[in-house]
Amino acid sequence: xxxxxxxxxxxxxxxxxxxxxxxxxxxxxxxxxxxxxxxxxxxxxxxxxxxxxxxxxxxxxxxxxxxxxxxxxxxxxxxxxxxxxxxxxxxxxxxxxxxxxxxxxxxxxxxxxxxxxxxxxxxxxxxxxxxxxxxxxxxxxxxxxxxxxxxxxxxxxxxxxxxxxxxxxxxxxxxxxxxxxxxxxxxxxxxxxxxxxxxxxxxxxxxxxxxxxxxxxxxxxxxxxxxxxxxxxxxxxxxxxxxxxxxxxxxxxxxxxxxxxxxxxxxxxxxxxxxxxxxxxxxxxxxxxxxxxxxxxxxxxxxxxxxxxxxxxxxxxxxxxxx
Numbered sequence: 001x002x003x004x005x006x007x008x009x010x011x012x013x014x015x016x017x018x019x020x021x022x023x024x025x026x027x028x029x030x031x032x033x034x035x036x037x038x039x040x041x042x043x044x045x046x047x048x049x050x051x052x053x054x055x056x057x058x059x060x061x062x063x064x065x066x067x068x069x070x071x072x073x074x075x076x077x078x079x080x081x082x083x084x085x086x087x088x089x090x091x092x093x094x095x096x097x098x099x100x101x102x103x104x105x106x107x108x109x110x111x112x113x114x115x116x117x118x119x120x121x122x123x124x125x126x127x128x129x130x131x132x133x134x135x136x137x138x139x140x141x142x143x144x145x146x147x148x149x150x151x152x153x154x155x156x157x158x159x160x161x162x163x164x165x166x167x168x169x170x171x172x173x174x175x176x177x178x179x180x181x182x183x184x185x186x187x188x189x190x191x192x193x194x195x196x197x198x199x200x201x202x203x204x205x206x207x208x209x210x211x212x213x214x215x216x217x218x219x220x221x222x223x224x225x226x227x228x229x230x231x232x233x234x235x236x237x238x239x240x241x242x243x244x245x246x247x248x249x250x251x252x253x254x255x256x257x258x259x260x261x262x263x264x265x266x267x268x269x270x271x272x273x274x275x276x277x278x279x280x281x282x283x284x285x286x287x288x289x290x291x292x293x294x295x296x297x298x299x300x301x302x303x304x305x306x307x308x309x310x311x312x313x314x315x316x317x318x319x320x321x322x323x
Contacts, residue, residue: 004089019043019119021052022126027072028081030188031158031166036085039121048118051089054078059095070172070221077194103129107142119151178224178288184323190284193261197281203251209305211262225292229312232263233282234273240266240316242309249294250301266313286319
């Protein structure tokens with residue numbers, strides 16, 4: 001199925017009828033993916049285009065600017081996951097513009113007239129319009145006026161085995177303390193970092209552990225610095241990797257610099273694959289292995305990296321089908 005990313009500001013009105021999932025979908029966790037799969041089934045049944053919304057930037061930047069942005073997934077990462085789920089279109093909303101609209105204007109002018117929605121779904125706590133005046137009850141009121149021409153369903157929360165609601169907030173807290181495996185279970189996929197390969201200082205290569213390097217998006221949730229077991233995805237194939245996230249304090253004297261991600265592949269890469277600086281790369285984190293540490297010598301650093309690699313290789317079979 002074709003996949004299209006559409007900015008609402010440049011959207012051209014057409015006659016295509018849509019099934020639309022409303023939300024931010026940060027993390028695209030199990031609750032989100034259940035809602036979207038249900039929407040895709042409904043779209044097939046009614047011959048509609050399956051779509052979802054998201055925001056270019058976190059609404060919290062405007063609703064609570066004193067809070068630091070802590071996204072589980074950047075916009076690019078969300079788009080990757082949306083595509084994998086099988087959606088046809090993603091409508092990217094600009095929050096400040098939408099926040100100026102009264103709920104009725106948002107519903108009638110944006111959802112009905114511009115996006116041509118015939119089916120709508122969202123979570124139980126969804127709000128919309130100026131000052132969050134719009135809610136589920138108000139949506140139902142608007143829909144009642146359409147005399148059954150429009151279908152709307154509220155997706156109930158998904159619960160953990162301990163009967164806790166799966167939420168982005170809960171997952172964010174787990175990630176902050178390095179509980180990657182537990183967060184992944186709630187996400188239904190591995191926590192990921194996606195971005196352009198950047199030039200490194202070649203120190204890893206000199207130590208015998210060459211790495212692929214990414215910048216860590218400053219708007220993503222802050223996870224503990226240290227070594228992680230991970231997968232580096234290159235041309236749709238996952239390579240088991242030892243991933244360091246942090247400042248590399250043994251060899252880096254500038255401890256005020258931004259964290260970087262260094263992924264050392266533990267499986268051979270085909271010779272014909274040659275990633276270039278600037279190409280996009282996806283790294284998935286599987287498990288937190290140890291905190292970052294400043295070693296008293298390069299030799300001790302090399303010994304520890306070697307041990308990290310051994311420990312991750314030993315656990316390889318536990319990561320297969322871990323989600």
